[in-house]
Amino acid sequence: MQRFAGTSLRGRTMIAGLMRSLLLALLWTSSAALSVAFTRHGGGLATVWFANAILTAFLLIEPRQRHSLYILVTLLLSFLFNLWSGRTEALALALSVAGVGEALIAAALMARLSPADRLFDDSANLLRFALSSVIACVPPAIMMGLVMHGVSGASWWQIAAGWITTHGCGLLIMTPLLIVLHRAARDFRPDRIRPAALGRSIAMLGLVAGTTALVFGQSTYVLSFLIVPALLVPTFLLRAPGAAGSVAIIAIVASWFTIEGSGPFALMPVSAAERVYVMQLFIATMFLCALPIAALLDERDELAARTAAHLANMHGIADRxxxxxxxxxxxxxxxxxxxxxxxxxxxxxxxxxxxxxxxxxxxxxxxxxxxxxxxxxxxxxxxxxxxxxxxxxxxxxxxxxxxxxxxxxxxxxxxxxxxxxxxxxxxxIDMQLRQKAVSARRDARTDPLTGLPNRRAFFERLETRMEAGHALALALFDLDHFKRINDAFGHPAGDAVLRHIAAAASSLLKDGEMIARIGGEEFALLIEDRIAGAAVATAERLIAAIASQKIALSPELTGSPEGIGLHMTISMGLARSKPGQAADDLLAEADRALYLAKNSGRNQLKLAA
The missing domain is CATH 3.30.450.20 (PAS domain)
Incomplete structure (x- = not known):
């Protein structure tokens, strides 16, 4: 089954190649006959030679595996056509080889520019295409110039120049037309045909043909400028197909009337061959006017389509x-x-x-x-x-x-x-996290029982103030016989006493002074010592105030029906800072003074030595 399928596929491919070869033969023969019949001038050379452009287009469009068949078909047709035209076998063979060689060179140069279907969509390719068309004609033109010089003694460079202009115009006009028509046939959809649009296209091309006939069908008035607007109409509306088709129509009609001795070029006081060269230049100019405009319009349309698609995509993204x-x-x-x-x-x-x-x-x-x-x-x-x-x-x-x-x-x-x-x-969430962070920092520096700064916060403040060189005093105090309260009434009662002492001591401090609970029943004071005796006065005032206060403990804390009232005293040691002294040394001095106060009967202040 697979072998049968492969054989069937090869058969269809071979039939397709043969059919395309027949189409090439028909187009080549018709083009050659029409070129000779309608555009031959007195020098015996065709004005515009389209045949080689047909082979060039086939080589650009068709798969590479068919190229050998197309080349052989064209060589044979060209040889027979030249024999039929009255040339010798040697000259017919030379012309055939030169023509096929020209098509091969042109196809090779043009294929390097862009894929055939996109060759005329980019305006930058058009100048390179025109140069490729001219360059491809040079080697065969020189070859045939030398051959004709050897055969008839004619000027080889005149033969070469005539070949380049005649064949170059053919490549410029027919190659784009065939490639554009091939793309249109490939993309053809019967359901997309609109009779009105088809009618407008025929009318526009008819306008080009009629205007060209009007300009070149008479020699009284020089009206060649009328061709430009007629050419621009299909170029703008039909793009590349309209431009290529219009230039081909202009070339055929203008060549016919020019050979017949009519048209604006007939008024020129020059030879018939020179008038044909001017006409060829005119056709090339029409090509260079129309095709670039069509390419630019195609580029604009493609850019507009891409932009519209991009905007639609961006709007879709923006909406979502x-x-x-x-x-x-x-x-x-x-x-x-x-x-x-x-x-x-x-x-x-x-x-x-x-x-x-x-x-x-x-x-x-x-x-x-x-x-x-x-x-x-x-x-x-x-x-x-x-x-x-x-x-x-x-x-x-x-x-x-x-x-x-x-x-x-x-x-x-x-x-x-x-x-x-x-x-x-x-x-x-950020606000909650910041609040938690602030609370965590505050909790890390606060005694949870009394709400006072804790040991860490106090000694950070102490070190900062001492490093800054402030004159200050450090006082340590603890509650006298505090253990008896815990033993008699329990720790909740002891906690209530600690809270009362903390509140009482805080209320007696001035701005800039600090009290902290640094452990158990031990507290620390940081007092400004800029004025002599001020720190001692503050410490003594605090000792006296606490001793004079009565601390009420509720029945819930003491277990007695009416609760009880307690009087507490504190013992305190105070040390004054010295320049350059370390915080640990100052703390040790205050601690020794506190120890001395407790051993000296309590409820008193002792100063560090």
Whole structure:
């Protein structure tokens, strides 16, 4: 089965190649006969030779495996045609080899520019295509010039020049036409045929033929300028097919009338051959006018299609993105908003367009926002980011992160574009985390029982003040016989006493002074010592105040029906800082003074030595 399928495929491929070869033979023979019949001038050389352009187009369009068959068919046809035209066998063979060689060179050069289907879509390729057409004609032109010089003694360079102009025009005109027609046939869809469009196309090409006949069918008036607008109409409306077809029509009609001695070139006082050369230059000029314009129009259409597709894609993305894309006009109003605006604010996009942006922002941000817009428009900054708030349609405050960029749009003055996103959830989480961090830092430096700074906070403050060189005094005190309270009433009662002492001591301190609980029933004081005796006075005042206070313990704490009242005393040791002294040394001095106060009867202050 596979062998049968492979054989069937090869058979179909062979039949397709033979059919294309027959088509090539028909086109080549018809073109050669028409070129000789309708464009031969007095010098015996065709005015425009299309036949080699047909082979060139086939070599560009068709698969490489068929090229050998096409070359053999063309060699045979060319040889027979030249024999039929009355040339000797040797000359017929030389002309055949030169013609096929020209097509091979042209196809090789043009294939390097672009794939055949895209050859005339890029305006940059057209000049290179024209140069390739001329260059391809040079080697066979020189060859045939030398051959004809040897046969008849004719000027070889005149023969070569005539070959280049005649065959070059054929390549310039027929190659684009065949490639464009091939692409149109490949993309042909019967259901896409519109009778009205087909009628307009025929009418436009008829206009070109009629205008060319009018210009070249008479020799009274020089009306060659009329051909240009007639050529531009199908070029603009039909693009490359219209341009290529129109140039081919102009070449055929103009050549016919010029050979017949009619047209604007017939008024020139030169030989018939020279008039033909001028006509060939005219045809080449028409080609170089029409095809580049068609290519530029195709490029514009392709660019417009890509741009439209890109814009549609971008609009699709903008409509689906969760962030709000916006533009602000020169009146500081919303000029564009994507659908995400309604999702964020609960307000319609249509209702927001044209409304001042400041209407969505809190009053406190108005000055900052206006200042940012002014700096962006003045070019002092390329972009600006800030966080603000918007109250949505339900009255919920949302935190919004803005990113503004300077730009213009629509040719309507300067504008600002950018994006904003709802960061409410993130902001609230950040606030909670910051609050927790602050609480954690505070808890790490606070005694949970009394609310006073703890040992860590106190000694950080002590070291900082001493490193700064402040004159200060450090006092340590603890509660006398505090253990008896815990033993008699329990730790809850002891905790109540500690809280009372902490509150009483804190109320007696001045600004800049600090009290901390540094462990158990032990407290520390940091007192300014800029005035002689001030620290001692503060310490003695604190000892006296606590001794005079009565601490009430509730029945729940003591177990007695009416509760009890306690009087507590404290023992304190105080050390004054010295220049360059370390905090640990100062602490040791205060601790020794406290030990001395406790051993000396308690409820008193002792100063470090």
């Amino acid at each position: 993105i969760g962030d709000v894309l916006f533009r602000i006009d020169d009146r500081n109003a919303w000029a564009y908003l994507n659908p995400a605006y309604q999702a964020v604010t609960g307000r319609s996009v249509a209702g927001a367009i044209g409304r001042p942006v400041l209407a969505d922002l809190p009053q406190r941000d108005h000055n900052r926002f206006n200042h940012a817009l002014a700096r962006l428009r003045a070019g002092r900054i390329p972009h600006y980011a800030f966080t603000s708030q918007i109250v949505d349609a339900l009255g919920v405050t949302r935190y919004i992160e803005f990113a503004l960029h300077a730009g213009t749009f629509g040719g309507q003055g300067e504008g600002i574009s950018g994006v904003f996103r709802d960061v409410t959830a993130r902001t609230l």
